[in-house]
Amino acid sequence: MEAFSLLVHGFAVLLTWKTLALMMVGLVLGIFVGVLPGLGGPNGVAILLPLTFTMDPTSAIVMLSCIYWGALFGGAITSILFNIPGEAWSVATTFDGYPMAQQGRAAEALTAAFTSSFIGSLFAVLLITFLAPGIASFALQFGPPEFFAVYLLTFCSFVGLGREAKHKTIISMALGLLLAGVGMDTVSGQLRMTFGFSDLLRGINFLVAVIGLFGISEILLTMEERLALRGHSARISLHVLWNVWKDLPRYWVTLLRSSAIGAWLGITPGGAIAASFMGYNLAKRFSKDPESFGKGRIEGVFAPETAAHASGTAALLPMLALGIPGSGTAAILLGGLMVWGLNPGPLLFVEHKDFVWGLIASMYLGNIVGLVMVLTTVPVFAAVLRVPFAAIAPMIVVSCAIGAYAIQNAMFDIWLMLLFGVVGYIFKKVGIPLAPFTLALVLGSRAEDAFRLAMIGSGGDLRVFWSNGLVGSITTLAFILLFWPVISKAFGRVSELLQPAKRTG
């Protein structure tokens, strides 16, 4: 039980008044961000990141991850009370959550959402606790070819498994990788793609791009819509809490199924949003009474929320163990790690034990504290929505600018942020996904370094990516995932031919 003793040590790192206070601050900010229209997990973490620049890495990551948990909890509040999903993965929560609120069962729905979120996260955190160290120590044997193969796998699975049009995902990813290469080349010292602009020498900072893409563009998009709100208010009493919790064991199959789906899709890059829908749909399919879904069934809240949180949390597993984020927000957290001078990846478990286990312990503690907090303070946060958007929008703009400037103390970055805001707005409207771009931008230079080191090692022979069983199977898997839509279609056709004709009608 090495993991267990390390975890206990992690709790010891955490249990100081300062860290606990930061945790609370992070959760409050996170719930706030999750409740506000036009802001969600990735935006919130990106905007609030500069607050942590002067902290030590452990405090910083604890606060940031708490912002993330808070935002996940907060998203459920708007979905249920106002029928406004704060994030794509809260959409499925509105299907049954909002009808419940309309029937006067808002408190019940909220309790169910928070509780199942907690269960989903806990499942994923347990997975991280026991799997991540093993994966990390396995990955310690990786050389540059293996690492490049893993990066390739990440990129390919985004293209192959993503829901968007393939060429749009490729565009987003290629652009991200290209922009990551702007500036001074670390290997040869040559300048690339700077076109003589001295401001581009530093390269395009990942966080500046993210703040623009998610923060500014989201404000522009939100303004397009009618911002009038109409919703319910709710207070969770102990009585309701007890009633929901009492029934919880009856839904253990749903909870477990959704947790497992969420954790699996969270680890796979690009699968976070699909998790909540899949959790919901499977709960509906396996239900004895599928007709009652969508009309205010509590199981319809349990299923998507558990899956969404499990996937949101599990996305941190590949980030910690391999240095590959499983979601947009995880990518931003990874960007934060680099700012604090930590190199995410398997070595983190060896060189920065305190940090890693502090973070994992904070996942447990943050979720427990977060659960208690949202259960008790729902009315306060629902009231936040009374603040007119005209007051919130400019404040978000200012926070974004502070964030962008603080990273490198450069005015140029504020302009860059504005440019990325416009780009993000247009991309979202024509359906070019932003998550692959984010991921490519944060991984770009490391993927390129791994590629070049592998090439230098092999003397320029591309066969190095099939030189042993491990790297060969990862590379092959990457190509299978890249062409997955084609392959699954081909298999579908074959199995159709083999099966007897389906009954019609």
Added chain:
Amino acid sequence: MSSETEIAVEDPTAPAEDSPPVTSTRVVEIAVYLVLAALALLLAFDNWRTGMGWASDGPQAGYFPFYLSIILAGASLYGLGRTILNSSEGREAFVTRDQLRRVMQVFVPTFLFCLFTQWLGLYVASFLLIAGFMWMVGRIALWKSLLTSFVFSMIMFVTFDIAFDVIMPKGPLEALFGH
């Protein structure tokens, strides 16, 4: 059970549902593909100039980005061709006139805010942005707008510049107080 009170927020300047479209998604999509393809070619050229071949010790600096620009150009041109050939897709409005007006209501002040930050410093610019936006776009009473924006800017100043030591661009006003 729970105590139910309705929360309602009105939106006085909401875009009308039937506002005429400015342009269709299709047109914007074609423009985006053209810009991306042009950018890809420009970057490909720059990387070709840097050197995209093999040196004695492995790939040259331009190798990796050169092939990425080729991929980007390929995907953009594919998208361009698909959008042009498939004329039934993307007929819906990209933005309506009312929506564009609202987006500009945020974008223009944000742009001015960035511009003013260079001369007046971030905090003065943020005071002007928030107060101006609340008053003019949100139709919120002037004193409320001024007060909110003053309090917010002060909180930001104290949090970042004093408590967390994250230094922001400053202008003549801060200089007056010796910062």
